[in-house]
Amino acid sequence: MTPQLLLFLVLALVAIASALGMLISRNAIYSALFLVLNFATVAVFFLLLNAPFIAVAQVSVYTGAIMVLFLFVIMLLGAERAGQIQAIQWQRPLAVALAVILLLEAGYILLGQRGVVPLVTTQLPDGFGSPAQVGTSLFSSYLLPFEITSVLLLVAMIGAIVLTKGEKK
């Protein structure tokens, strides 16, 4: 067993356990903290996959900004224990059955294609996934989507302000 495989297995276990923890926790604060752990482990996976820029962006954007926003809203509303009652009785077993079906289908396709997809072990080009390469791609072939993204963020910012402003009486 190579060190990389060992690292993968341990981290995969942590990722799945923290995702399940998020799902099961009764308290929304615990859910959010489990999700932070999950995002951090996924960032390590990005590092393993030669994507250092994406890994750092994952930590700063997801585990930093987005999850802080989540925690802030949960604590602001004091709504961490909402949702104790179950309105529809058969909803939970049905949801679990559907999730198992989805998992089995995806797993079947994955295992079926395992022989088809060959293993690539060739050397990567220099600086693969580095901020310089990401920046070059963003500002050459993806320039228009990048500019549209800035408009999207502006719309999100204005929308959030307008929605939470509250009406002046």
Added chain:
Amino acid sequence: MLPVYYYLGLAIILFTIGALGVLIRRNAIVIFMSVELMLNAANLAFVAYARYWQSMNGQIFVFFIMTVAAAEVAIGLALIVTIFRTKASIDVDQISTLKG
């Protein structure tokens, strides 16, 4: 590098847990977090294939998905705060009418 289907398998498991969270949880904020988990599983598959094909395009896509997720979270949490102000609850079963 490990075989790409290791990462795909993990992404599938994380995506399924996220979908399950959307289906069985009643707290709107936890449902929202499950959606983030699903987006993140998709990101993992993208980065795994970007490494596999040695192409930057997958990583650029992840970058865009992250920006869309950030915008979505900002708007979604603003909506949740507004709904909580009028309904004093974020249980999705209570939020079944369109009227405020």
